[in-house]
Amino acid sequence: MASPLEQFTIKPIIEAPGGFDYTNSSLWMTIAVLSATVFLVGGMRKREMVPGPWQSMAESVYEFIGNMIRDNVGSEGRKFFPLVFTIFMFVLFGNALGMLPGAFTYTSHIIVTFAMALFVFFFVTVVGIYKHGFHFLAFFVPDGAPKALYPLIIPIEVISYLSRPISLSVRLFANMVAGHTMLKVFAGFVFTLGAATFGIGAIAPIAINVLLIGFEFMIAFIQAYVFTILTCLYLNDALHLH
Amino acid sequence: MNDDKGRPGSDGPRPDGDDFDQRLKAARARHEASSSKERDRTDADRNKWQAIGFAMRVGSELIAALITGLGIGWLLDRWLDTTPWLMALFLFVGGAAGVMNVYRLVEGQDSGIGWKRPGRDRLGSDDSDGRETDADNSAGSAEGEDDGKRG
Numbered sequence: 424m425a426s427p428l429e430q431f432t433i434k435p436i437i438e439a440p441g442g443f444d445y446t447n448s449s450l451w452m453t454i455a456v457l458s459a460t461v462f463l464v465g466g467m468r469k470r471e472m473v474p475g476p477w478q479s480m481a482e483s484v485y486e487f488i489g490n491m492i493r494d495n496v497g498s499e500g501r502k503f504f505p506l507v508f509t510i511f512m513f514v515l516f517g518n519a520l521g522m523l524p525g526a527f528t529y530t531s532h533i534i535v536t537f538a539m540a541l542f543v544f545f546f547v548t549v550v551g552i553y554k555h556g557f558h559f560l561a562f563f564v565p566d567g568a569p570k571a572l573y574p575l576i577i578p579i580e581v582i583s584y585l586s587r588p589i590s591l592s593v594r595l596f597a598n599m600v601a602g603h604t605m606l607k608v609f610a611g612f613v614f615t616l617g618a619a620t621f622g623i624g625a626i627a628p629i630a631i632n633v634l635l636i637g638f639e640f641m642i643a644f645i646q647a648y649v650f651t652i653l654t655c656l657y658l659n660d661a662l663h664l665h
Numbered sequence: 666m667n668d669d670k671g672r673p674g675s676d677g678p679r680p681d682g683d684d685f686d687q688r689l690k691a692a693r694a695r696h697e698a699s700s701s702k703e704r705d706r707t708d709a710d711r712n713k714w715q716a717i718g719f720a721m722r723v724g725s726e727l728i729a730a731l732i733t734g735l736g737i738g739w740l741l742d743r744w745l746d747t748t749p750w751l752m753a754l755f756l757f758v759g760g761a762a763g764v765m766n767v768y769r770l771v772e773g774q775d776s777g778i779g780w781k782r783p784g785r786d787r788l789g790s791d792d793s794d795g796r797e798t799d800a801d802n803s804a805g806s807a808e809g810e811d812d813g814k815r816g
Contacts, residue, residue: 582734582755582762590729590766594721641717649718 427607431531431600447527448535455516455529463512484512488651495655499662506546507658510539511651518599518643522636530646531599533592540592543654551661562664591653595646602639606632719770726766734759 435444466481474482488508492500500507514530521528529535551559563580564573609628617625738755742748 578758579762582759583766586730586733589732590725594725645717649721
């Protein structure tokens with residue numbers, strides 16, 4: 424039987440020199456971008472006053488992110504809407520499309536999530552420096568702490584700041600890997616237990632897998648939500664330093 | 666929409682005008698009741714999502730800071746040729762940063778590095794900045810509770 428981790432292997436679809444292969448990961452990223460575009464552009468095609476089901480889905484995603492930015496960043500965050508919305512859609516579609524049987528979940532690769540998290544990290548840092556200049560460094564100096572403790576506290580603050588892209592990327596990647604591996608492991612039990620007990624033993628792992636799939640859909644949404652809301656909180660930090 | 670339908674009944678002299686207005690009023694009351702119930706439900710839903718998102722963050726914040734500390738220590742060791750001392754030192758500093766991350770998360774100070782209150786207090790206007798410094802200590806615990814729910 425296939426290993427539960429086999430689903431995460433990267434396979435080149437179109438070979439290209441210098442490691443620029445078009446892989447199954449790239450294929451599903453393309454599918455995610457295309458389906459997100461179709462979902463939004465197609466939904467807003469008619470622009471009706473009273474939205475139909477499709478249009479209201481597109482509108483509710485828009486409002487969800489709009490409210491998230493308004494609540495967590497404030498009105499200054501409005502100009503970052505395209506970025507935050509793109510991040511949300513890309514992560515959400517990556518997670519959700521990964522739930523299709525046989526699909527590849529590109530968010531299950533640390534390099535993908537880490538690249539996104541690192542981009543967010545640098546973007547937010549640049550925004551902070553652009554907005555506050557040298558004063559941005561005051562970010563790392565705690566309010567009201569005794570000066571004698573600065574040599575201890577400032578390294579802690581710096582590490583705390585540098586840990587952001589790691590916690591952002593590891594959380595998404597680990598959740599995706601763990602979930603999909605667990606699904607595969609229980610699917611494997613269906614065969615091994617079923618074969619040993621004339622099919623009766625297969626019922627329990629199938630039932631668990633049904634539950635797990637529902638759970639995975641929830642995780643797919645929650646992880647996209649957490650990734651996006653943290654982007655908002657980091658932006659808020661950078662914009663409103665003091 | 667409802668307004669447009671209601672107006673002809675009240676403007677024009679129509680025999681069943683009163684009846685229509687009453688029915689309209691009743692229908693509006695019903696609609697209001699159900700939609701406010703809807704609003705409560707979605708609020709509760711949103712809090713649930715936020716609570717789960719919040720729980721998801723706690724573990725990874727702790728680990729990530731530890732990993733970062735270890736990584737920095739390892740790099741400094743390689744650079745300064747002091748293996749393994751700086752790595753051991755930064756393991757502890759990273760651990761402290763991790764605990765501080767979690768403490769802030771739970772206190773509702775969120776990702777705010779530098780011991781400042783994040784988000785909501787500072788959102789509205791700039792005049793809250795002045796108030797913030799002295800309100801920080803006294804209001805810290807009370808605000809921490811309702812910020813914490815926000816995740």
